[in-house]
Amino acid sequence: MELKIPEHIKEIIPYEPGKPIEELERELGIKNSIKLASNENPIGPSSKALKAIEDSLPNIHRYPDGSGFYLKDAIAEYFNIKPSNIILGNGSNEIIELSVRTFLNPGDEIVFADQSFIVYKLVTQAANCRGVVVPLKDFTHDLERIAEAISEKTKMIFISNPNNPTGTAVGRGDIERFMGRLRDDIIVVFDEAYYEYVEREDFPDAVRYVRDGKNVIVLRTFSKIYGLAGLRVGYGFARAELVDFMNRVRQPFNVNSLAQIGAVAALKDKSHLERSREVNRNGKEYLYREFRRLGLDYIPTEANFILVRVENGREIYNKLLKKGVIVRAMNGYKLPDYIRVTIGLPEENNRFIEALSEVCK
Numbered sequence: 592m593e594l595k596i597p598e599h600i601k602e603i604i605p606y607e608p609g610k611p612i613e614e615l616e617r618e619l620g621i622k623n624s625i626k627l628a629s630n631e632n633p634i635g636p637s638s639k640a641l642k643a644i645e646d647s648l649p650n651i652h653r654y655p656d657g658s659g660f661y662l663k664d665a666i667a668e669y670f671n672i673k674p675s676n677i678i679l680g681n682g683s684n685e686i687i688e689l690s691v692r693t694f695l696n697p698g699d700e701i702v703f704a705d706q707s708f709i710v711y712k713l714v715t716q717a718a719n720c721r722g723v724v725v726p727l728k729d730f731t732h733d734l735e736r737i738a739e740a741i742s743e744k745t746k747m748i749f750i751s752n753p754n755n756p757t758g759t760a761v762g763r764g765d766i767e768r769f770m771g772r773l774r775d776d777i778i779v780v781f782d783e784a785y786y787e788y789v790e791r792e793d794f795p796d797a798v799r800y801v802r803d804g805k806n807v808i809v810l811r812t813f814s815k816i817y818g819l820a821g822l823r824v825g826y827g828f829a830r831a832e833l834v835d836f837m838n839r840v841r842q843p844f845n846v847n848s849l850a851q852i853g854a855v856a857a858l859k860d861k862s863h864l865e866r867s868r869e870v871n872r873n874g875k876e877y878l879y880r881e882f883r884r885l886g887l888d889y890i891p892t893e894a895n896f897i898l899v900r901v902e903n904g905r906e907i908y909n910k911l912l913k914k915g916v917i918v919r920a921m922n923g924y925k926l927p928d929y930i931r932v933t934i935g936l937p938e939e940n941n942r943f944i945e946a947l948s949e950v951c952k
């Protein structure tokens with residue numbers, strides 16, 4: 592019997608996950624490939640997080656704490672905010688989805704940048720909302736045009752800061768002017784998945800808007816600098832009323848017990864955080880230098896990945912793949928001349944540059 596799939600679901604272009612690395616190696620007949628494609632932390636998780644997870648393994652027959660009590664407590668203390676202002680998610684991805692499912696009706700409009708995190712578009716379509724996309728300006732969010740794109744129907748705005756896939760960030764002054772222009776019934780979601788990597792000093796303190804009681808959701812994650820992407824745990828800050836509504840919509844056990852325990856330990860491991868920042872900073876400088884030597888344009892980044900111009904991104908991606916270096920082609924983001932590379936360990940960056948200089952000849 593034929594099913595009537597809703598039109599807005601049929602129109603969703605599926606998210607294309609990368610193949611498992613082992614499968615790629617088998618297909619291409621290569622070994623020891625390196626993955627610089629998903630903006631993961633190349634040094635891995637904190638050893639303290641691993642130890643805490645190992646210690647808790649015998650208890651996985653128990654359901655997790657559905658309220659995330661200890662993790663919220665640890666985050667609250669770390670950021671000097673109340674636990675009632677924190678929502679936990681199965682990765683920050685889930686909180687992106689929760690925010691749309693909780694606060695929007697079908698037909699409502701969500702504004703986001705055309706070249707930004709792909710999940711905004713997916714979630715908008717799945718909720719039968721209308722996505723209003725605004726082009727970037729100089730690879731950065733164009734806050735003027737975002738403000739102009741707002742209509743009566745606009746209920747939410749997503750701003751990835753720093754932006755994936757360009758690595759650019761918007762500064763405090765621009766955000767302040769932008770917030771001053773907005774109707775206060777619009778929820779602004781600041782997606783700060785790469786927050787801990789940011790180096791520019793005028794990066795906005797988006798959590799302040801939450802403390803001031805504005806309709807703002809700030810998203811963070813344990814997937815990037817904390818190196819726990821496989822566990823799926825992210826968090827968001829919002830005023831207590833918004834958190835309360837999102838909690839009504841979320842699945843009761845959305846964050847598993849190992850993720851909660853690992854995240855608490857990871858948050859306390861300051862030296863892992865510092866080391867991760869340093870590896871990223873050094874890798875960034877090395878890659879900038881090498882791109883300049885090779886005559887390749889790149890977009891200066893505030894995150895742990897770099898967009899670099901190679902003329903034919905898809906072709907270069909395929910050639911790098913054959914050399915066992917996995918990066919991202921950017922055709923899906925309408926940036927066909929570019930590839931995005933995650934900053935890796937020194938030896939990985941080295942291997943990427945060697946392979947790149949061969950395939951860009």
Ligand SMILES: Cc1ncc(COP(=O)(O)O)c(C=O)c1O
Pocket residue numbers: 629630681682683684685708751754755782784811812813814820823824825
């Ligand atoms: C901008 C941005 N937001 C959110 C995420 C989702 O991260 P997670 O769901 O692993 O927390 C990513 C992951 O790549 C991202 O780039």
